[in-house]
Amino acid sequence: FPENWASFSGYLPVSERQDLLHNYHQRLVNPDPAIHMPAALAWSVYEGSCSTLMPNASSISQFFHDRFALGLARMEAHYFVNNSFLPENFILEHVDAVCGIPGVIVQGRYDMVCPLTTAADLSKAWRRAQFKVVANAGHSASEEGISAALVSATNDFRDGGVV
Numbered sequence: 001f002p003e004n005w006a007s008f009s010g011y012l013p014v015s016e017r018q019d020l021l022h023n024y025h026q027r028l029v030n031p032d033p034a035i036h037m038p039a040a041l042a043w044s045v046y047e048g049s050c051s052t053l054m055p056n057a058s059s060i061s062q063f064f065h066d067r068f069a070l071g072l073a074r075m076e077a078h079y080f081v082n083n084s085f086l087p088e089n090f091i092l093e094h095v096d097a098v099c100g101i102p103g104v105i106v107q108g109r110y111d112m113v114c115p116l117t118t119a120a121d122l123s124k125a126w127r128r129a130q131f132k133v134v135a136n137a138g139h140s141a142s143e144e145g146i147s148a149a150l151v152s153a154t155n156d157f158r159d160g161g162v163v
Helices: 002-011 014-028 033-050 057-064 066-081 116-125 144-158
Strands: 103-108 129-134
Touching (some): 014 066
Parallel strands (some): 103 129
16 A cells, blocks of 8 residues: 555655654644644544555545544554553463463454454464454455454354354
């Protein structure tokens, strides 16, 4: 999605592009809507544009709404500047805490937001988890294959099929 990256990174002045995360975060937490809203919309639209396998005007429309954009961008930037409040590799190094619990990992093969390799690594470490790769999907739960796999997994839990 190079054209989307160009819009996202190009929103900031050249002098602020060396540290996009820090500089977006600074704008997003600014109390002035004239500063935080354009940054929030740039962030949100970028994520929405990269979340589906195929461009989809209806699924990206919510990313243009001010309230949605600001909530998404502020939350994500807050977590990202704080490394999700976890040390590096914390989840994989502590997966034994959930190894006795069944689970289902649903991942789109063409997810550009959360790479497939991260879900694959988790599935190798979490042996009781089923790993479902959706062939024709990216990141968004609104994509048909992802939503179908999530509903199927939920039904399997309900019916006792995940053990």
